[in-house]
Amino acid sequence: MGQDASTPETLESRTLEGIARYIKDGKAKKIVIMTGAGISTSAGIPDFRSPETGLYANLARFDLPHAESVFEISYFRNNPNPFYMLAQELDPSKFRPTITHSFIKLVHDKGLLLKLFTQNIDCLESRAGVPSDSIIEAHGSFATASCIECKSRYLPEKMLEVVRKGSVPQCEDDTCRGLVKPNIVFYGEPMPESFSQNKTLPADADLAIVMGTSLTVYPFASLPGFCGEGVPRLLINNEQVGSLGSRPDDVLLLEDCDSGVRKLAKALGWLEELETEWAKTARPEDKIEKKAEEQKPREETLNEAVEKLTKEVDKALKLSSDHSTSTTQMLNKEKEKQDVAGLRDGDDNKTVMHAPMGAQTINPDGNQMKDEPKRSSDDIGGGDCLNHVFPHIGQRPSL
Secondary structure, eight states, X not given: OOOOOOOOSSSSSSSHHHHHHHHHTTOOOSEEEEEOGGGTGGGTOOOSSSTTTSXXXXXXXXXXXXXXXXXXXXXXXXXXXXHHHHHHHTOGGGOOOOHHHHHHHHHHHTTOEEEEEEOOOSOHHHHTTOOGGGEEETTEEEEEEEETTTOOEEOHHHHHHHHHHTOOOBOSOTTTOOBEEEEEOOBTSOOOHHHHHHTTGGGGOSEEEEESOOOOSTTGGGGGGGSOTTOOEEEEESSOOTTTTOSTTEEEEXXXXXXXXXXXXXXXXXXXXXXXXXXTTOOHHHHHHHHHHHHHHHHHHHHHHHHHHHHHHHHHHHHHHHHHHHXXXXXXXXXXXXXXXXXXXXXXXXXXXOOSTTOOOBOTTSOBOOOOOOOOGGGSTTTTTTTTTOTTOOSOOOO
16 A cells, blocks of 8 residues: 555645655654664665565574574573574674654754654664664663573673673573573563653654654554554655555655655755764674775776777777788888889880999999988888888988
C-alpha cells in the first residue's frame, strides 16, 4: 500500500517540501522520532530481516532451531554461546554513528525533539550525542548488563572485555554464578519500564518521523498509531510499512535513511549544520580511511596522465621512425635512378653517368668533363616536402 491521494489537512502538500515548510513555519515544536535497524546499516551493522544480508539470514552457522532463537531467553539459558558469538560481531565500539543519527542530534539541539523511540541496541544514538533522557530504548541496549538470575549489575567495561574475548560472562557473586547478558530485551522478556511509561507519548507530538524500521515487531509497531489525526507523519524507509501512507498528512520518502535525511536537511536549510555535526562523530580510523579515499582519485588521475603521456610519446616515436624510414627510402630510390642506368644527352647522343655531387665526370670518349654543380634538395625526388617534419635537417647528404 502506498500513499493515498487524499488532500492534506495540515500540510501545504504531501511532499518533503511540505514537511520542511511545516517545520520552518514553527508548527512542529514537538517531534517524535521512531527508528529501527535501517538507520544503522550504513554504519556496517546489518539489520535483522533483509534477505541474504540480514542477521537472521546469516545465523545458519550457529545451528539454531530457528533464527530468532538467538534472542530467546529460554534458549539463551541453555546455550548462550551463539548470542555471544553474535555479540562479538556487533560490538558497538566498532561502528561510527551514521548521518541519520546526527540528524536526530540536530533535531534535539534545535529544541524540537520530544522523544526518540528506537528499536536499536547499538547505542549509536548516544554516541552521536543524543542525551539519554531523550531516548527510549524499546529493546534495551548493550550499554548496561546484569545477571539474569540475581539481577546484579555487571560493569559495562568488563562486559565489553569479555565479549571481545569471545567468552561468556558469569555473575561475580559466588553464591549465584548465573549467566550475564546485556540489558537488551529477549523474546519472552518484558519491555523496559521506560517504554511502557512513554508509549503513548506520540499522542502529544505535532510531527512524527519514522525511519529504518519494518514495523513488524509489537508493541513498538503500534507507536505511529498513537499520533493524533491531522498530525503529519513522515516515513523515510526503503519501503512502505505499517499503516503509514493511509492518512491525509502522511508523506512517504521511500529510499535509504541517509539520503532521505540529507534531502530533508537541505529542504530545511540545515544541510551544512548536519554535515558539521556528523563530522564530529568521526574516529581517527574514519579520517584515515577518508584520506585514503581522497588520495585514490589523485593517484588514479596521475596514473591516467602518465599512461596518456606514454602513449603520446610512443606515437611520436613511431611517427618519427616512419618518417625517417620514408625519407631513407626516397633517398635510396633517387640514388638507384642515378646509379642503375645512364642518361642519354638529346643533342650529341652521349650518355652521361651521374657521379657523386661536385665530382669530376668522364664522357665516353675519355675526355674529362667540367665539374657538375652541387645539387640542392630540390633536385631530389620529394623536394622540400619533408622539411616541416625534420626542420633540424639542413642540406641533405650527397648521393
